Amino acid sequence: xxxxxxxxxxxxxxxxxxxxxxxxxxxxxxxxxxxxxxxxxxxxxxxxxxxxxxxxxxxxxxxxxxxxxxxxxxxxxxxxxxxxxxxxxxxxxxxxxxxxxxxxxxxxxxxxxxxxxxxxxxxxxxxxxxxxxxxxxxxxxxxxxxxxxxxxxxxxxxxxxxxxxxxxxxxxxxxxxxxxxxxxxxxxxxxxxxxxxxxxxxxxxxxxxxxxxxxxxxxxxxxxxxxxxxxxxxxxxxxxxxxxxxxxxxxxxxxxxxxxxxxxxxxxxxxxxxxxxxxxxxxxxxxxxxxxxxxxxxxxxxxxxxxxxxxxxxxxxxxxxxxxxxxxxxxxxxxxxxxxxxxxxxxxxxxxxxxxxxxxxxxxxxxxxxxxxxxxxxxxxxxxxxxxxxxxxxxxxxxxxxxxxxxxxxxxxxxxxxxxxxxxxxxxxxxxxxxxxxx
Amino acid sequence: xxxxxxxxxxxxxxxxxxxxxxxxxxxxxxxxxxxxxxxxxxxxxxxxxxxxxxxxxxxxxxxxxxxxxxxxxxxxxxxxxxxxxxxxxxxxxxxxxxxxxxxxxxxxxxxxxxxxxxxxxxxxxxxxxxxxxxxxxxxxxxxxxxxxxxxxxxxxxxxxxxxxxxxxxxxxxxxxxxxxxxxxxxxxxxxxxxxxxxxxxxxxxxxxxxxxxxxxxxxxxxxxxxxxxxxxxxxxxxxxxxxxxxxxxxxxxxxxxxxxxxxxxxxxxxxxxxxxxxxxxxxxxxxxxxxxxxxxxxxxxxxxxxxxxxxxxxxxxxxxxxxxxxxxxxxxxxxxxxxxxxxxxxxxxxxxxxxxxxxxxxxxxxxxxxxxxxxxxxxxxxxxxxxxxxxxxxxxxxxxxxxxxxxxxxxxxxxxxxxxxxxxxxxxxxxxxxxxxxx
Ligand SMILES: Cc1cc2nc3c(=O)[nH]c(=O)nc-3n(C[C@H](O)[C@H](O)[C@H](O)COP(=O)(O)O)c2cc1C
Ligand SMILES: Cc1cc2nc3c(=O)[nH]c(=O)nc-3n(C[C@H](O)[C@H](O)[C@H](O)COP(=O)(O)O)c2cc1C
Numbered sequence: 001x002x003x004x005x006x007x008x009x010x011x012x013x014x015x016x017x018x019x020x021x022x023x024x025x026x027x028x029x030x031x032x033x034x035x036x037x038x039x040x041x042x043x044x045x046x047x048x049x050x051x052x053x054x055x056x057x058x059x060x061x062x063x064x065x066x067x068x069x070x071x072x073x074x075x076x077x078x079x080x081x082x083x084x085x086x087x088x089x090x091x092x093x094x095x096x097x098x099x100x101x102x103x104x105x106x107x108x109x110x111x112x113x114x115x116x117x118x119x120x121x122x123x124x125x126x127x128x129x130x131x132x133x134x135x136x137x138x139x140x141x142x143x144x145x146x147x148x149x150x151x152x153x154x155x156x157x158x159x160x161x162x163x164x165x166x167x168x169x170x171x172x173x174x175x176x177x178x179x180x181x182x183x184x185x186x187x188x189x190x191x192x193x194x195x196x197x198x199x200x201x202x203x204x205x206x207x208x209x210x211x212x213x214x215x216x217x218x219x220x221x222x223x224x225x226x227x228x229x230x231x232x233x234x235x236x237x238x239x240x241x242x243x244x245x246x247x248x249x250x251x252x253x254x255x256x257x258x259x260x261x262x263x264x265x266x267x268x269x270x271x272x273x274x275x276x277x278x279x280x281x282x283x284x285x286x287x288x289x290x291x292x293x294x295x296x297x298x299x300x301x302x303x304x305x306x307x308x309x310x311x312x313x314x315x316x317x318x319x320x321x322x323x324x325x326x327x328x329x330x331x332x333x334x335x336x337x338x339x340x341x342x343x344x345x346x347x348x349x350x351x352x353x354x355x356x357x358x359x360x361x362x363x364x365x366x367x368x369x370x371x372x373x374x375x376x377x378x379x380x381x382x383x384x385x386x387x388x389x390x391x392x393x394x395x396x397x398x399x400x401x402x403x404x405x406x407x408x409x410x411x412x413x414x415x416x417x418x419x420x421x422x423x424x425x426x427x428x429x430x431x432x433x434x435x436x437x438x439x
Numbered sequence: 440x441x442x443x444x445x446x447x448x449x450x451x452x453x454x455x456x457x458x459x460x461x462x463x464x465x466x467x468x469x470x471x472x473x474x475x476x477x478x479x480x481x482x483x484x485x486x487x488x489x490x491x492x493x494x495x496x497x498x499x500x501x502x503x504x505x506x507x508x509x510x511x512x513x514x515x516x517x518x519x520x521x522x523x524x525x526x527x528x529x530x531x532x533x534x535x536x537x538x539x540x541x542x543x544x545x546x547x548x549x550x551x552x553x554x555x556x557x558x559x560x561x562x563x564x565x566x567x568x569x570x571x572x573x574x575x576x577x578x579x580x581x582x583x584x585x586x587x588x589x590x591x592x593x594x595x596x597x598x599x600x601x602x603x604x605x606x607x608x609x610x611x612x613x614x615x616x617x618x619x620x621x622x623x624x625x626x627x628x629x630x631x632x633x634x635x636x637x638x639x640x641x642x643x644x645x646x647x648x649x650x651x652x653x654x655x656x657x658x659x660x661x662x663x664x665x666x667x668x669x670x671x672x673x674x675x676x677x678x679x680x681x682x683x684x685x686x687x688x689x690x691x692x693x694x695x696x697x698x699x700x701x702x703x704x705x706x707x708x709x710x711x712x713x714x715x716x717x718x719x720x721x722x723x724x725x726x727x728x729x730x731x732x733x734x735x736x737x738x739x740x741x742x743x744x745x746x747x748x749x750x751x752x753x754x755x756x757x758x759x760x761x762x763x764x765x766x767x768x769x770x771x772x773x774x775x776x777x778x779x780x781x782x783x784x785x786x787x788x789x790x791x792x793x794x795x796x797x798x799x800x801x802x803x804x805x806x807x808x809x810x811x812x813x814x815x816x817x818x819x820x821x822x823x824x825x826x827x828x829x830x831x832x833x834x835x836x837x838x839x840x841x842x843x844x845x846x847x848x849x850x851x852x853x854x855x856x857x858x859x860x861x862x863x864x865x866x867x868x869x870x871x872x873x874x875x876x877x878x
Contacts, residue, residue: 020617023612023617030610030612031610031642034551034554034641034642036523036524036554036555040524059640060543060547060640061640062638062640064618064620064623068617068618070640071617071618071623071640072605072610072640072641072642073640073641074551074554074555074641075544075547075548075550075551075641077516077517077520077548078516078517078520078548078551078552078555079520079551079555081516081517081518081520081521082520082521082523082524082555084475084521085475085479085521085524085525086524100541100543100544101544102539102576102577104499104539104575104576105514105539105540108499108514109514109516109517111514112473112513112514112517112518113517115473115475115513116475116513116517116518116521132636135634135635135636136543136635136636136637137541137543137635138541138633138634138635166511171469171470171511173462173469178459178462178507178510179503179507179510181503184503184510194577195574195577196574196575196576196577197571197574197575198575199501201498201499201500201501201509201510201511201512202473202511202512202513202514203470203473203511
């Protein structure tokens with residue numbers, strides 16, 4: 001089968017590029033990030049365009065320096081459940097941290113969403129980025145990488161085990177027999193991080209198991225992805241970076257005996273589409289400039305170092321010694337910043353400016369430019385799909401009405417849904433129940 | 440102001456009376472308990488009848504002996520969030536255990552539901568009944584009463600604190616100012632059971648704070664209710680029992696300086712309505728007989744003793760020495776069973792039969808009989824409202840079309856909604872934000 005392009009819509013509240021100033025745009029309701037109708041409209045539009053999924057990111061820590069959509073956001077599963085009954089086909093992927101939720105509750109909530117949506121639920125497993133999150137959950141310190149990702153893997157395994165509590169034919173509901181008790185199974189999991197008996201109190205959902213997504217690029221993150229991810233939200237970057245990440249993940253999955261096509265890689269992207277390439281680049285620059293405020297950048301920059309306050313340093317002295325602060329939060333990004341600053345001998349100001357410099361999306365241009373960029377990156381195996389985010393409904397509409405038809409014309413993207421489950425859209429098999437004997 | 444009757448609909452999956460055999464009723468879909476359309480239809484019907492709230496109970500432990508709707512149930516908040524966008528006025532109360540959920544997650548999820556529903560969310564705080572629940576969350580043993588209820592009180596206090604993270608006017612969203620940082624507050628809670636810094640990452644919801652319900656009748660449960668409950672789900676019982684419970688709760692609340700009318704007591708009830716009293720009693724008896732299976736009763740009976748397996752005992756020997764097993768689970772019920780068996784000298788069989796004997800609902804009869812029973816219990820201060828459950832949509836329809844109009848005619852129950860929030864319906868004030876200075 002030829003590879004098919006996938007498209008997910010990363011829902012935008014008051015987020016996306018230009019996130020600090022976007023609320024000033026008269027087309028964006030000031031409370032968009034907590035307005036369920038705003039999300040339903042996006043889901044409906046994306047479903048109309050035959051997207052694979054609506055994707056909801058998440059966080060559980062803020063301070064006053066965070067961008068507007070972080071400050072005030074709906075909880076992903078209440079959001080997606082409300083969206084579910086207003087859509088019929090589109091997948092619904094919600095981000096939930098394995099570090100700060102118990103497996104029993106996660107298993108229930110996604111199984112419930114899978115039933116409510118008729119088989120469209122996906123869980124984006126993250127380990128939480130912001131170190132301050134720990135203090136919202138009674139922990140002094142964010143768990144280190146090894147513990148967070150060790151927990152994440154075991155967490156997913158437990159959740160999957162709980163999803164198999166009932167075999168598919170556990171409820172004959174005929175004669176005198178509602179439940180066949182031999183088809184209800186405890187998990188009795190005892191591991192390094194969790195002890196969970198089960199069974200789960202909800203039947204196997206339409207997808208057998210909701211789809212597992214993952215986002216996190218460290219060695220530990222890739223390892224988790226290779227073991228359990230069926231979808232990945234990968235960060236954008238250069239074509240070379242994206243291809244390297246793609247082949248690395250597929251190789252790791254294959255090495256573990258998995259079919260690499262069952263790990264569907266979605267690259268994060270913010271396409272900027274306009275009638276001409278020039279106009280699109282002008283717009284892209286304008287978006288950048290609207291948010292080009294140094295003190296905000298400095299605060300944002302601090303996130304990779306545990307929301308560290310960089311304003312206390314001399315901006316023109318050498319980049320401070322903060323390598324240890326990135327250890328638990330954004331080690332990958334933190335380490336690359338620290339090493340670049342040291343190698344080139346940059347000041348704090350220069351470092352911040354370099355790492356927050358203008359970098360237009362590779363998908364900036366006229367509809368045909370954007371469609372061909374998508375096509376060539378896809379063909380070059382930089383991704384299986386894009387996880388696209390926009391600033392406004394106008395930007396989504398432009399992409400849907402001008403770019404998507406070009407992708408459809410060339411046969412890269414579906415014109416009709418062939419399935420009504422997320423697994424169906426992504427070409428993922430329904431996992432066999434671990435307790436069912438092959439017949 | 441004259442007291443107004445409140446009505447909540449306790450959503451029925453395959454539950455309610457006759458719960459073990461109800462799935463055989465051809466009017467009930469076999470998968471009703473996980474069918475979101477089934478719940479939406481109930482919510483719409485209840486809203487049409489101007490009910491105050493839809494009420495969702497919950498549990499997180501099962502074994503194969505549990506009744507059908509326990510075995511296979513939707514998670515309450517995903518359920519209610521889906522219902523929210525299909526209704527406009529009715530309150531949405533979900534049960535969540537304070538024993539097995541973290542305050543930060545609970546606060547977020549209910550605040551999110553309150554935004555999604557435009558101010559209709561309520562949290563029914565329970566400490567979890569089934570002792571086996573602990574083993575689904577990594578604990579060897581269910582917490583004892585003092586710990587569970589101590590945690591519950593502190594949990595609610597933390598959740599309320601988090602709900603106040605933002606003052607109401609925190610987001611001017613004008614000029615250059617999206618957030619006024621002086622109106623964002625950390626909680627920095629350090630208590631016996633929880634340490635939570637905050638702030639919560641969602642703005643004050645339309646109700647200021649979602650409504651706090653409570654269910655649990657022990658001394659500790661009543662104490663919790665008196666401190667924090669704004670609504671109570673009280674167990675049904677005799678008129679005398681209900682009046683005693685009612686006056687006890689109101690007295691406790693008043694003793695703590697609270698306005699007793701701000702603790703709205705809903706009595707659990709399963710009205711059985713038919714064209715004549717005789718027919719209703721015949722139907723009530725028939726429902727009882729359909730589930731009159733001793734071995735199932737024995738299993739159900741075990742729930743108050745930590746899902747203890749009573750089938751291992753000689754049924755005709757004296758009631759076994761199991762008092763200690765009720766200590767953590769259903770102490771109130773367990774103790775009354777143990778003491779009755781000992782006082783009268785009952786065998787195990789006799790005890791089970793006595794505690795599961797036929798006890799028709801006091802609200803059984805023709806529409807006028809049921810309406811006058813409700814009226815006289817209400818006037819006698821046995822409750823402020825009823826939390827009614829039914830077996831089938833037909834039973835709900837009969838109550839709504841034949842009984843509710845009689846309650847409306849006598850002025851006891853509203854004919855139109857005067858509010859569009861749950862607080863509005865229940866006559867509860869919007870809590871002042873703890874950080875806002877009175878102006
Ligand atoms: C593309 C991408 C998207 C992510 N989205 C989220 C998110 O929505 N919420 C979250 O808590 N963490 C998110 N993460 C963070 C990861 O969960 C992880 O905790 C963090 O990146 C540090 O791990 P890493 O070094 O493996 O990437 C995301 C990471 C990546 C790469
Ligand atoms: C009327 C009523 C309804 C209840 N509903 C629930 C429920 O839905 N889920 C739950 O876990 N516990 C429920 N409980 C149990 C309480 O949370 C509590 O854990 C249990 O009853 C033991 O405490 P108690 O002795 O104070 O009642 C309910 C209790 C009562 C009295």
